[in-house]
Amino acid sequence: MAAEEENVSQRLDKWLWAARFFKTRPLAVEAIDGGHVRVNDERVKPSRTVRPGDKLRIKKGFETWVVTVLGVNDYRRPAAEARLLYEESEHEREQREAVIEERRLHGVNIAVKKPDKRERRMIDKFKQGWES
Known part of the structure; x- marks a missing residue:
């Protein structure tokens, strides 16, 4: 970690990227501007600096x-190494995992996509069987 004496703060968008919450910095900026990231329960700008001890809600x-x-x-x-940049409380982690498990059990995470060519042909064949 590069947390030397002179570098104890960093731009929020860059920190979110380095901590691997977002794949690119523009995605981090978009989330911050959209109000999806809060620092110490305040809505902030991407240029806001974060320091050790700040609490983030993402x-x-x-x-x-x-x-x-x-x-x-x-x-x-x-x-x-990115996991060493932050700490998630046990209670918050359990709560987050419970929500994920609940969504999985209810089938909410099933990806909805358009049928491909093969699937469309099967649907058309199925429909023609009902029309006869």
Whole structure:
């Protein structure tokens, strides 16, 4: 981690990217501008600096992360190293996982997509059987 004396803060969008919450910085900026990221329960701008000890609430899809910043890193490192940049309380993690499990059990995460060519032909064949 590059959390030296002179580098104890970092832009929020860059921190979210380095901590691997978002794949790119523009996606992080879009989430921040959309109000999906809060620092210490305040709506902020992407240029807001985060320091160790700040509490972040990150809504990403149906998941909500509540984490405490432990450090900063200028570079996007492997996931194992990125997890060292933040800490999620046990209660918040269990709550997030319970929501994921509930959605999985109710079949909410089933991807909806248009049928491909083969599937359309099967649907048409099925429909023709009912018309006869």
